[in-house]
Amino acid sequence: MKLYNYFRSSASFRVRIALALKGLAYEYVPVHLAKGEHKRPAFGDIAVEGLVPVLELDDGTRLSQSMAIIEYLDEVHPVPALVPADPIARARVRALAQVIACEIHPVNNLRVLKYLSHELKVDEQAKNxxxxxxxxxxxxxxxxxxxxxxxxxFCFGDTPTLADCCLVPQIFNARRFDTPLDGLPRTMAAFDACMALPAFQQAQPSACPDNEA
Amino acid sequence: MKLYNYFRSSASFRVRIALALKGLAYEYVPVHLAKGEHKRPAFGDIAVEGLVPVLELDDGTRLSQSMAIIEYLDEVHPVPALVPADPIARARVRALAQVIACEIHPVNNLRVLKYLSHELKVDEQAKNxxxxxxxxxxxxxxxxxxxxxxxxxFCFGDTPTLADCCLVPQIFNARRFDTPLDGLPRTMAAFDACMALPAFQQAQPSACPDNEA
Structure with missing residues (x-):
């Protein structure tokens, strides 16, 4: 498998965590979003949405959208499970993941921030x-x-789930923008529990080959 | 079952479609977003996120986040299926749904538009x-x-899926804001195929009991 991704992309980070938790090997293909590499024709041929991550399977099939990719990985490599078995439990884990993936992240991703700055002339302070x-x-x-x-x-139960795959990158982003994280005891306890695991350590931006820090 | 929802909320509309496609009866509980009813304490006790839709099961369990709710409905009421059986097909349907639910809708929902107007003083034209x-x-x-x-x-195959449940409300919203829909032949063909079905007709805002039009 190949993962087209970017060290700082939080949607990429989610998939890296899932791959690491499942112990799946993959080729890391960096796509530098801040340099606009995702807008070049070569990448457009790979990712019709122009977004990372894209997971390319060994037969060439390409999958997009981080939560869809993680659910796929969980279906074809079911151990350890990232979505529990019970339907109500599955709904809870997915809802937690979607609070992050559908409510927080989309409003704050790079292209939205760029639109605020370039089109709406919002200053740096108001953007932050x-x-x-x-x-x-x-x-x-x-x-x-x-x-x-x-x-x-963890976010749900005593093993990491799809919800933790989404939470951890969001906390990394929150910290990059100096967002106060007080008064979130359960959330931060789950984050700390995740970061104590090698899979989350391996997947973090500072451990990526394209990390610039 | 009870569905806490709002006729014009596109996430509510997605769930109404799924319920209608599966022929499931439910009590419609309107929550008037434009009047701020979702911010009142009574609703805060029902929906900790302060968002619609919330599906309340007969035992009182409450589920949030439209895509998580639809996947739940599909697991416990599997016919007709809204997510196909094959893992690659499932990933495609979910990715299509997520293009809408994670890339388009969150940036344009009511609270984001209000923030643009009230906090960033963006004028009506720039907001549109x-x-x-x-x-x-x-x-x-x-x-x-x-x-x-x-x-x-339809969006995937010859029966409606989760992707169609997400597409149709997004097209309704696009039209409300006079978004050009030319050059989208596959998308609009799927929309038209959906709207030819009674389930989509029943679920649309104009058919809702709280519709104000």
Whole structure:
């Protein structure tokens, strides 16, 4: 398998975590978003949406959208499971993942921030306030969702799930933009539990071959 | 079952379609987003995220996030299937749904538009341009994704799927904001095929009890 991705892309990071948790080997193909490599024709042929991540299977089939990729990986490589077996539990894990993937992340991704700066002439400070507002609002909703469930080591239960694959990159992004993370005890406990695992360590931006730090 | 929802909410509309396609009866509980009913304490007790839709099961369990709800419905009421059986096909359907649910809709929902107007003082014209920009960009990506697959009546294959549940409300929204929909032949053909079905007709905003038109 090949993963077209970018060290700092949080959707890429989600898939890297899933691959690492499942112990699956893959070729890391960097696509430098900040340099606009995702807009070049060569990448357009690979990713019709012009977005990372794209997972290319050994037969050449290409899959897009991080949550769809992770569900695919979970179906064809079911151990360890990233989505639980019970339908209600599955719905809870997916809802947690979607609070991040559908409520927080899309409003704050690179192209939206660029539109704010270039088209709407929003200054740097107001852009950062925007960023922190959506992260904070979303993580507070995430915390309330977690608080509905029983105590757990990770977002749901005692092993990492799709929800943790989404949470961890979002916390990395929140920190990059100095978003306050106080008052989110369940959320941050799940984050800390994840970061104690080698899979999350291996997948993080600073461990990527295209990391620039 | 009870569905807490709003006639014009496109995430609510997705779930109404799924319920109608499966022929499942439910109590329609309107939550008037434009009047801020979702921010009142009574609804906060029901929906910790303060968002619609919320599906309340007969035992009181509440599920949030439209795509998680639809996958749940598909698991417990598998006929007709809204997600195909093959893992690659499942990934394609989910990716199509996510192009809409993760790339287009979140950037254009009511609270984001309100933030643009109230916090960033973006005028009506620029706000509408923003709206149409993300819808158009997203639908063009959606069209390119559809074009990768074989000809089909709906977004994927010859029966409606999760992807169609997401597409149809997005096209309704696009039209409300006068977004050009030319040059999207596969997308609009799938939309038209959906709207020829009673389930999509029943679920549309104008057929809802809280519709104000």
């Amino acid at each position: 306030t925007w960023y922190r507002h959506w992260v904070r609002t979303g993580l507070e909703a995430f915390e309330r969702q977690l608080a509905l469930g029983p105590t757990s080591t | 341009t923003w709206y149409r920009h993300w819808v158009r960009t997203g639908l063009e990506a959606f069209e390119r994704q559809l074009a990768l697959g074989p000809t089909s009546t």
